[in-house]
Amino acid sequence: MKIKVIKKGTVNAKPVSYCDVIVDDIGPDKRV
Amino acid sequence: MGASTKLLAMQPSIFNIRVPLRDRDDVFLLNTLTDAQLIVSSDVAGLLDRPSFDSLTDSEREAVDVLKENGFFVSDYTADRRALEEYFYSVKHSTEELHITVLTTLQCNFACGYCYQGDREDFNQFAEKMTLETAARVADWIETELDRLRPAKFAMTFFGGEPLLNLAAVYDLADRTWAATQARGIPQSLSVITNGLLLTSDVVDRLVPRGLRGVKITLDGDRATHDRMRPLRGGQGTFDRIIENIRKVADRTRISIGGNFDESSADTFPALLDFLKDQDFADKLVKVNFKPIVRDQPPPAPTLKGTLPLIPVNDHGKPLGGSCMTSVGGGGGSTCDSCSFLDEKMAFLREETRRRGLPGPSGVPGGPCHVHHANAHTIGPDGSIYGCPGFTGEKAMSTGHIDGRLDAWRERNRNRFDTLDPWKACGDCAFLPTCAGGCLTASFAQLGDVNTPTCHKPTFESAVIALAHRVAGTTQETVQ
Numbered sequence: 001m002k003i004k005v006i007k008k009g010t011v012n013a014k015p016v017s018y019c020d021v022i023v024d025d026i027g028p029d030k031r032v
Numbered sequence: 033m034g035a036s037t038k039l040l041a042m043q044p045s046i047f048n049i050r051v052p053l054r055d056r057d058d059v060f061l062l063n064t065l066t067d068a069q070l071i072v073s074s075d076v077a078g079l080l081d082r083p084s085f086d087s088l089t090d091s092e093r094e095a096v097d098v099l100k101e102n103g104f105f106v107s108d109y110t111a112d113r114r115a116l117e118e119y120f121y122s123v124k125h126s127t128e129e130l131h132i133t134v135l136t137t138l139q140c141n142f143a144c145g146y147c148y149q150g151d152r153e154d155f156n157q158f159a160e161k162m163t164l165e166t167a168a169r170v171a172d173w174i175e176t177e178l179d180r181l182r183p184a185k186f187a188m189t190f191f192g193g194e195p196l197l198n199l200a201a202v203y204d205l206a207d208r209t210w211a212a213t214q215a216r217g218i219p220q221s222l223s224v225i226t227n228g229l230l231l232t233s234d235v236v237d238r239l240v241p242r243g244l245r246g247v248k249i250t251l252d253g254d255r256a257t258h259d260r261m262r263p264l265r266g267g268q269g270t271f272d273r274i275i276e277n278i279r280k281v282a283d284r285t286r287i288s289i290g291g292n293f294d295e296s297s298a299d300t301f302p303a304l305l306d307f308l309k310d311q312d313f314a315d316k317l318v319k320v321n322f323k324p325i326v327r328d329q330p331p332p333a334p335t336l337k338g339t340l341p342l343i344p345v346n347d348h349g350k351p352l353g354g355s356c357m358t359s360v361g362g363g364g365g366s367t368c369d370s371c372s373f374l375d376e377k378m379a380f381l382r383e384e385t386r387r388r389g390l391p392g393p394s395g396v397p398g399g400p401c402h403v404h405h406a407n408a409h410t411i412g413p414d415g416s417i418y419g420c421p422g423f424t425g426e427k428a429m430s431t432g433h434i435d436g437r438l439d440a441w442r443e444r445n446r447n448r449f450d451t452l453d454p455w456k457a458c459g460d461c462a463f464l465p466t467c468a469g470g471c472l473t474a475s476f477a478q479l480g481d482v483n484t485p486t487c488h489k490p491t492f493e494s495a496v497i498a499l500a501h502r503v504a505g506t507t508q509e510t511v512q
Contacts, residue, residue: 001073001075001076001091001092001094001095002058002071002072002073002076003070003071003072003073003076003095003098004070004071004072005068005069005070005098005102006069006070006071006503007067007068007069008068008101008102009063009066009067009068009069009101009102009103009104010066010067010068
């Protein structure tokens with residue numbers, strides 16, 4: 001029985017930075 | 033026996049993802065709702081398949097406790113789904129940050145063949161540009177929102193068109209919102225998404241004191257390909273000048289490189305990566321991330337071979353009647369070749385980016401995008417409000433206006449965007465917490481329906497496999 005916790009889980013833990021999301025995910029590629 | 037009773041009433045979370053690690057008896061476990069990441073021996077992973085827990089050894093019980101603490105076991109299915117809905121609700125209504133994307137103009141000095149704002153017909157001639165009067169009203173509207181929400185942070189992204197074609201509005205808005213946020217003790221961060229042609233040290237130096245956090249610049253392949261994909265309106269190439277501009281500002285702000293590929297250009301991106309790796313500003317780049325071009329119709333030029341649509345699919349992975357090259361209209365049961373190509377290329381370019389030591393994306397989405405955030409808005413040049421930048425080419429999709437006008441059609445749109453839940457068509461997909469139904473701009477472009485999922489599960493799966501082995505590679509010796 002081996003367990004290595006790389007990242008502990010928590011409810012609503014998503015590190016969503018709006019700025020990161022938009023800089024990374026919104027760009028001309030999302031235009032239609 | 034209380035502990036046993038609790039253990040009996042639990043089951044594996046539907047958000048668990050398991051990746052067996054190569055050449056070792058370990059498994060990488062990820063729960064997409066809690067974001068927990070574990071490396072466990074296969075006997076621990078096997079506990080997730082255990083039909084009952086009434087005869088656990090002490091070590092098994094300890095392992096089950098760790099799995100439960102990290103969300104890999106839940107009390108029941110209903111609780112798991114309820115936790116997802118609560119998570120989406122908390123994301124939607126979070127007041128942690130007010131984020132405004134401002135389109136200072138829809139005009140552009142480029143003529144990218146894949147962009148609706150390109151040099152086609154007379155679009156650019158009549159494309160809107162934000163006046164300083166409107167910029168002042170946008171700033172007033174933002175100030176009202178700051179007072180209403182009292183967010184911990186304020187972020188503003190300048191976008192377009194080419195936002196730097198309207199520097200007066202950029203500077204005016206940055207100054208006004210800086211004053212408003214400073215007066216309220218709220219930190220402001222700015223970012224700019226630009227084609228890079230007009231990016232200068234003066235622009236960066238002017239915005240850094242106003243909270244400039246980074247600039248995203250688009251490069252669409254190696255020099256020849258980029259110059260073909262992203263020419264000036266007169267047809268001249270732009271690659272060399274953009275690179276020089278990046279070099280001049282790279283030590284002044286964070287630079288993120290984006291790029292858009294299609295079937296004709298994807299294979300030139302490794303050459304671009306080689307080029308970037310060798311530049312003196314390579315270590316200043318904070319992100320290098322390439323994505324497929326979203327189309328709503330076949331490209332007009334014969335040189336752009338084929339289409340690469342993002343295909344909305346149902347929970348069985350079958351297209352929902354989108355414009356897929358190989359499964360048009362009916363979900364005919366065959367794998368979509370173009371989607372497969374696209375996913376494979378994204379995964380390939382991710383790994384190629386990392387292999388060169390450049391900061392690539394993980395490929396695992398970070399959670400519901402802006403369209404699902406009640407306090408993230410996109411504002412067009414005339415003050416119209418949109419759910420996300422992807423809809424700004426369609427004024428009919430506006431959800432409001434900064435002057436508060438109540439048009440019936442905008443109200444209908446607002447209600448439509450307020451009640452988005454495309455993930456309900458995704459079944460129990462383990463990626464739901466991070467994907468939330470995918471890019472709804474693509475759904476709208478291809479099906480005319482903003483509430484239909486766009487699925488790229490295969491690319492997420494390949495990204496998790498890569499993540500698992502990357503994590504395992506760096507922690508292998510510490511697994512006990």
